[in-house]
Amino acid sequence: MKRTGKTIYFDSPPVITATSAIAGEMEGKGPLKDYFDKIVGDAYYDTQTFEKAERKICGENCQNLLKKANLKPEQVDFLLAGDLLNQIVTANFCARELKIPFIGLYGACSTLIEALAVGCMVIDGGFAQNIMAFASSHYQTAERQYRMPNEYGIQYPPYKQWTVTGSGAFILSKGGSGPRITHATIGRVIDFGIKDPNDMGAAMAPAAADTIIQHLSDLNRSPDDYDLIVTGDLGEVGKTLARELLREKNYDVDAILDDCGVMLYNDDQKTGAKGSGAAASAIVLASYLYQKLNQGEFNRIMIVGTGALLSPITALQGDSIPSIAHGITIEKPV
Missing domain, CATH: 3.40.47.40 (Stage V sporulation protein AD)
Incomplete structure (x- = not known):
């Protein structure tokens, strides 16, 4: 195994x-x-x-x-x-x-x-x-x-x-030059009963916290072992909630937790609680984070993709929003 x-x-x-x-x-x-x-x-x-x-x-x-x-x-x-x-x-x-x-x-x-x-x-x-x-x-x-x-x-x-x-x-x-993916934590579907399809950050935050805790516990690591733990698209609301959920479990991530959706926009761009979407983690990892890893500015990061598993039909029928989060560890080139 x-x-x-x-x-x-x-x-x-x-x-x-x-x-x-x-x-x-x-x-x-x-x-x-x-x-x-x-x-x-x-x-x-x-x-x-x-x-x-x-x-x-x-x-x-x-x-x-x-x-x-x-x-x-x-x-x-x-x-x-x-x-x-x-x-x-x-x-x-x-x-x-x-x-x-x-x-x-x-x-x-x-x-x-x-x-x-x-x-x-x-x-x-x-x-x-x-x-x-x-x-x-x-x-x-x-x-x-x-x-x-x-x-x-x-x-x-x-x-x-x-x-x-x-x-x-x-x-x-399989080989070559570049940052290496050393670990992957496959998340569980978590549902805290959020029903508003506009409030995806709150819906996804528990799944993000669950996967981060699972990952750190499995590897017997602390947040201090990472230069950055970054979620995919919790936005400002979800990022704040995830930080609080992690703090309740005695994980202090205040200094290293960020969110790709938050990183993408300035405060004056009128994007609400900042970014969401499948492209949030995709373009931030493919650009900024990848370059920082290659340059040695980050030695080890964890990126946690977050997903709200709703559909237009389930939202209109009043169902809550199940959510998922998957995490991978990426380390700088050797």
């Missing part, structure tokens, strides 16, 4: 050999704007629909990733990817063009970390040499699927988050 408790360890830690991140207009005005490979200035991105724009962003991002990795599609063994749209259509259409053997995944906004964890298991198990993983989201497509089209002018509650537009893509390899 390559596992201690609920946390998987990799005998030969897979390497993130290349990344690519394309971000939307709002993200391109935020604190991390200088780290992205490309910034898209229009929500339609020269297409006729927002959904096609998201698909175009992903397609370009995957091609840029292959170019940076100096790989052809036939040199990639498997593609693991997903998005927020029904039937993960963005990933499906991109897989159609790439023609790489495809495993579609859905973990809501935790999809990218889920894909990296599964990809590491496949590589460490000896089933692949190179794997591509990506996730995406788009502000306009997510709003009209999960809540209301923005054209309706629905009032924006202060705890509501801004869905990140963008795509983050990764090449995982």
Whole structure:
């Protein structure tokens, strides 16, 4: 068993050999704007629909990733990817063009970390040499699927988050140069009874805290063993709640806990409780965090992908929001 408790360890830690991140207009005005490979200035991105724009962003991002990795599609063994749209259509259409053997995944906004964890298991198990993983989201497509089209002018509650537009893509390899993924903790579905689809940070915070506690307990580590523990898209509300839940269990993470959705925007950008969406963790890890790891500014981080597992139907029927969080440990290149 390559596992201690609920946390998987990799005998030969897979390497993130290349990344690519394309971000939307709002993200391109935020604190991390200088780290992205490309910034898209229009929500339609020269297409006729927002959904096609998201698909175009992903397609370009995957091609840029292959170019940076100096790989052809036939040199990639498997593609693991997903998005927020029904039937993960963005990933499906991109897989159609790439023609790489495809495993579609859905973990809501935790999809990218889920894909990296599964990809590491496949590589460490000896089933692949190179794997591509990506996730995406788009502000306009997510709003009209999960809540209301923005054209309706629905009032924006202060705890509501801004869905990140963008795509983050990764090449995982059995060898090579780059940060290594050493551990993965697969989370449990946690539900604290939150029913408001605008309040996803509160819904996801318990799952994030549960996975962080499980990970640290399994490895007999403390928060001090990490330079950064960063969640995917809890936003300001969820980040505060997660910190309080961890403090109740005697884990002091105040100095090192951050959130990708919070990191993406300035306070004056009017994004509510900051960012959410599958692209939040994807573009932050593929840009800022990846560069900091490669430069040795971070020696070891834990990134926790968080996902609210609701659907438009369950929300309208008054169901609560089950949530999930998956965590991976990434260490600087040796």
